Each structure stands twice: as structure tokens, then as C-alpha cells.
Amino acid sequence: MRRARSDTQKENRRLQILDSALELWHTTPYTDITMQMVAKSSDLAKGTLYLYFQSKEELFLEILKTKLQDWFTELQVAFQPPFTPQQMVQVLSDSLQNRDDMLRLLSMLSGVLEAGVTVEAGLNFKMWLNTELSKLGTLLEAALPVHNGVQVLMHLYGTIMGLYQTSNIPQALQEALQTNPELQCLLVDFHRELKVAALALVRGHLQPA
Known part of the structure; x- marks a missing residue:
């Protein structure tokens, strides 16, 4: 996925990550969820995910x-x-x-x-x-x-x-x-x-x- 550059793009990307993580949580126990799984479900590189959440x-x-x-x-x-x-x-x-x-x-x-x-x-x-x-x-x-x-x-x-x-x-x-x-x-x-x-x-x- 292309890098988000504008503030609007970054906010949309942030919301996408939140939605993907929530959807993942509906099917996977919290303790089993990893940042790698969230990145994959968000179609992002793991390093990109860490730009939004530590x-x-x-x-x-x-x-x-x-x-x-x-x-x-x-x-x-x-x-x-x-x-x-x-x-x-x-x-x-x-x-x-x-x-x-x-x-x-x-x-x-x-x-x-x-x-x-x-x-x-x-x-x-x-x-x-x-x-x-x-x-x-x-x-x-x-x-x-x-x-x-x-x-x-x-x-x-x-x-x-x-x-x-x-x-x-x-x-x-x-x-x-x-x-x-x-x-x-x-x-x-x-x-x-x-x-x-x-x-x-x-x-x-x-x-x-």
C-alpha cells in the first residue's frame, strides 16, 4: 500500500488500522493478536504500523x-x-x-x-x-x-x-x-x-x- 502523505490520508490510514484491529479481535483472542497480524490485516508493513501505534x-x-x-x-x-x-x-x-x-x-x-x-x-x-x-x-x-x-x-x-x-x-x-x-x-x-x-x-x- 502506498504511503499516506497528507493529514487526511494519515487519518484515514489510522482509522483503517483501528477498524482492522477491531475486526481481528472479533475472531481472535486479544492475547493471540500480534502487531504483525494487525499490519497484515491492514495491508501495511509492520514498520508502517509502528508509525501510528507503538x-x-x-x-x-x-x-x-x-x-x-x-x-x-x-x-x-x-x-x-x-x-x-x-x-x-x-x-x-x-x-x-x-x-x-x-x-x-x-x-x-x-x-x-x-x-x-x-x-x-x-x-x-x-x-x-x-x-x-x-x-x-x-x-x-x-x-x-x-x-x-x-x-x-x-x-x-x-x-x-x-x-x-x-x-x-x-x-x-x-x-x-x-x-x-x-x-x-x-x-x-x-x-x-x-x-x-x-x-x-x-x-x-x-x-x-
């Missing part, structure tokens, strides 16, 4: 960033007053439908992705995340009587990830639990439990009228 972790961190940006944009449109806690929780649950890629990547964020990138790349991601959460937090404070919108969002993030990882168990084990009445309490319906836990959390943050 590591597999940095590449997938960028994929996560694009997924988060789409999610944040949806929430920014939805977080408009007047807003009740029940409405907010429903919006949150609905917004996570069909976002398995994002949730899977978020579950890898601390232990895999951030652990494998440079401090500079990690800080750049955190600064971007802080900016986006501040925007959402401000909207949340206007829509609900909460004092610290970013803190609410961080608590919701912890709730989302805890429930997602608890509910995301191997299919064979899930089927085994379903046939054992004593263990069925360990089966977690992600969206149902998220609504319950998130509503309790948001109500706990409400300022007195």
Missing part, C-alpha cells in the same frame, strides 16, 4: 477511546433537564445496549491496556477522559440535584464494571448454574441489576431539597 496496547486503547467518545456523545444528548433519577438510570442502561466491545475493553483497561503503554500515552488518555467526564458531570449536575457530577460518574463506572464482569461468565458455567437452584443466585442479569444498583447510587448522591 504497541498493541496503545492501539486498543485508541479503539476504546473511540468507543467511549461515541458513548459520551450519546449521553451528552440524553443528560438534559428536567431529569429524574429513574430516567437517568434508564438512559444509562439503554445506552449500554450493543456496546459489548466498549465494555470488554473497559474491563481490560487497568490491568492490560494501561499497563502496556507509555506513561505519556496513559496520561494523554487520562487527560482526555477527565475532560469528557467533566462535560458529562456538569450536565448531570444541571439535570439532577447532585453536588459532584464527576464523582457520581466514577461511582457509576465502578458499578458498571463490577456488574459486567460478574455477569460475563463462560456460557458452559452459566448453563450449569441455571440447573442448580442453590447457585442460581450467582447469575447476574447485567441490565436488570445495573438499574437497581445505579438508582440506589444516584439517590444516595442527591442533595436535600
Whole structure:
């Protein structure tokens, strides 16, 4: 493939790499993916790939960033007053439908992705995340009587990830639990439990009228 020279060509090439890596991840476990595989699926030389991303972790961190940006944009449109806690929780649950890629990547964020990138790349991601959460937090404070919108969002993030990882168990084990009445309490319906836990959390943050 010819070398990208203009800024537009370079951005298109970057997006192509992200799309190719994501498609590869849909069929190949993350641990088995190599930069050579990504380069081949992108029709690039391996050296060219490293001009865009220094590591597999940095590449997938960028994929996560694009997924988060789409999610944040949806929430920014939805977080408009007047807003009740029940409405907010429903919006949150609905917004996570069909976002398995994002949730899977978020579950890898601390232990895999951030652990494998440079401090500079990690800080750049955190600064971007802080900016986006501040925007959402401000909207949340206007829509609900909460004092610290970013803190609410961080608590919701912890709730989302805890429930997602608890509910995301191997299919064979899930089927085994379903046939054992004593263990069925360990089966977690992600969206149902998220609504319950998130509503309790948001109500706990409400300022007195």
C-alpha cells in the first residue's frame, strides 16, 4: 500500500488500522493478536504500523477511546433537564445496549491496556477522559440535584464494571448454574441489576431539597 502523505490520508490510514484491529479481535483472542497480524490485516508493513501505534496496547486503547467518545456523545444528548433519577438510570442502561466491545475493553483497561503503554500515552488518555467526564458531570449536575457530577460518574463506572464482569461468565458455567437452584443466585442479569444498583447510587448522591 502506498504511503499516506497528507493529514487526511494519515487519518484515514489510522482509522483503517483501528477498524482492522477491531475486526481481528472479533475472531481472535486479544492475547493471540500480534502487531504483525494487525499490519497484515491492514495491508501495511509492520514498520508502517509502528508509525501510528507503538504497541498493541496503545492501539486498543485508541479503539476504546473511540468507543467511549461515541458513548459520551450519546449521553451528552440524553443528560438534559428536567431529569429524574429513574430516567437517568434508564438512559444509562439503554445506552449500554450493543456496546459489548466498549465494555470488554473497559474491563481490560487497568490491568492490560494501561499497563502496556507509555506513561505519556496513559496520561494523554487520562487527560482526555477527565475532560469528557467533566462535560458529562456538569450536565448531570444541571439535570439532577447532585453536588459532584464527576464523582457520581466514577461511582457509576465502578458499578458498571463490577456488574459486567460478574455477569460475563463462560456460557458452559452459566448453563450449569441455571440447573442448580442453590447457585442460581450467582447469575447476574447485567441490565436488570445495573438499574437497581445505579438508582440506589444516584439517590444516595442527591442533595436535600
